[in-house]
Structure formats: C-alpha cells, structure tokens
Amino acid sequence: MIENKELVLLRPSKDLENKIMEYRQEFMQYNKNKNNINGSCSLHRFDSFDEWLDRVNICAADENLSTYKTITSTFIAVRKSDNKIVGTIQLRHTLTKELRDDGGNIGYAIRPSERRKGYATQMLSLVLEFCKELGLDKVLLDCDETNIASEKTMIKCGAIFDRNQDIPLPDGGVETVHQYWIYL
Ligand SMILES: CC(C)(COP(=O)(O)OP(=O)(O)OC[C@H]1O[C@@H](n2cnc3c(N)ncnc32)[C@H](O)[C@@H]1OP(=O)(O)O)[C@@H](O)C(=O)NCCC(=O)NCCS
Numbered sequence: 001m002i003e004n005k006e007l008v009l010l011r012p013s014k015d016l017e018n019k020i021m022e023y024r025q026e027f028m029q030y031n032k033n034k035n036n037i038n039g040s041c042s043l044h045r046f047d048s049f050d051e052w053l054d055r056v057n058i059c060a061a062d063e064n065l066s067t068y069k070t071i072t073s074t075f076i077a078v079r080k081s082d083n084k085i086v087g088t089i090q091l092r093h094t095l096t097k098e099l100r101d102d103g104g105n106i107g108y109a110i111r112p113s114e115r116r117k118g119y120a121t122q123m124l125s126l127v128l129e130f131c132k133e134l135g136l137d138k139v140l141l142d143c144d145e146t147n148i149a150s151e152k153t154m155i156k157c158g159a160i161f162d163r164n165q166d167i168p169l170p171d172g173g174v175e176t177v178h179q180y181w182i183y184l
Helices: 014-030 049-061 097-101 119-134 148-156
Strands: 007-010 072-079 084-092 106-110 138-144 160-168 174-183
Touching: 007 119, 014 049, 014 072, 014 084, 049 072, 072 119, 084 119, 106 119, 119 148, 138 148, 148 174
Parallel strands: none
Antiparallel strands: 007 072, 072 084, 084 106, 138 174, 160 174
C-alpha cells in the first residue's frame, strides 16, 4: 500500500467508479475550455468509465499499446479521513525520446476544490517512494513556464532544474517548459 498519514494511492478499480466520475465532473465544471486532467490517463476524454478503466489497465500492462509507449501506472489519491478523491498521478516507467522532450516521467493534478492544501506535494512524494521500489534512480518532470504551482510542487519534492525545452504548438507558436530531475 502506498500511503502516508493523510493519503493513500490506489489503482483505479470498478468500485471507485462513482467517486472517479464525480472527480471528473468537477474538472469539467471548473474550466469548460481546458479541462485536461493531468495524471489521469486522459479521464477527461472518456464519458464511459469502463472504457477508461480498460485504457488504464492496458497502459499499465503493455508498453506497445500504451499511449506513451512505456508501462504507465495511474493512481488515484484518496484522503483517508473521508475517502474523498483529491488527485490523480501517473508514472511513465521509462523515458522515451518523446517523453524526454515533453511530458517526463510523472504527471499529476489535484481537483480544483482541494488545491493549496499540500496534497500535490504529498502525492508526488508517495509516487517517488513507488519509483524507488521499482529501482529507478531518477525521474524527469516538466511544467509549462507559467505553471508556478507545479514548479513549486516539484521543487518541494527535491527537483533540480535541468533545462528549458521549447515545444512547437499546433498553431505554429512555441511553448516553453521547464524540465527538472528528481534524484532518488
Ligand atoms: C499543480 C497542482 C497539482 C498543485 O497542487 P496543490 O495541491 O495545490 O499543491 P500544494 O498544495 O502541494 O502546493 C505546492 C506548492 O505550490 C504552491 N502553490 C500551489 N498553488 C499555487 C498557485 N496557484 N500559485 C502559486 N503557488 C501555488 C503552494 O503554496 C506550495 O508552495 P509553498 O509550500 O512554498 O507555499 C494543482 O495546481 C493542479 O492540479 N493544477 C492543474 C494541473 C497541473 O498543472 N498539473 C501539473 C502539470 S505539469
């Protein structure tokens, strides 16, 4: 069990369906134009829970069928005091060339109503323990240059700045991401 005093990280399962879909709904209502749910295996794209759960399980089991071409573990962070889902976090077990340039090993989100309570920091720390158990010696994380909350979360978990990376956008523009390593 990956847990601390306050949170437990669980693999998605059918018995969490109602709570997971309610979590998804909160993101949909929060920002209708940009409702990406980081670290969730693209939960925002799935109206069907069962189809999403299949996708999560495929990505965790088969690197060839996985979105990122590496085994991908998705976790739901549940607050122990009331069993509320507070966030999602995903580990991409190996760094492909594509992930080295954009995305890194780990993605995460905290539901809008539970932000700024330290949960992202706790959730990332818990996944880093899982990374150590897997035998990883370092993980790459990145964030958009404007994402101060995510950058602070990484730094609080020991991240060390590596470089800036320019990502071409579909509209012809460029977005700069800050890349960090966490040594385990
Ligand atoms: C990034 C995110 C996960 C942070 O979650 P969180 O639970 O609010 O983060 P924490 O409470 O653990 O805070 C971590 C640090 O960031 C700071 N922080 C959090 N939100 C902030 C904000 N909006 N502006 C400035 N600092 C912020 C906190 O104050 C804390 O730093 P401190 O201890 O030095 O004060 C959350 O904002 C989120 O889900 N954003 C959308 C998804 C996303 O951007 N994911 C990351 C993609 S790279």
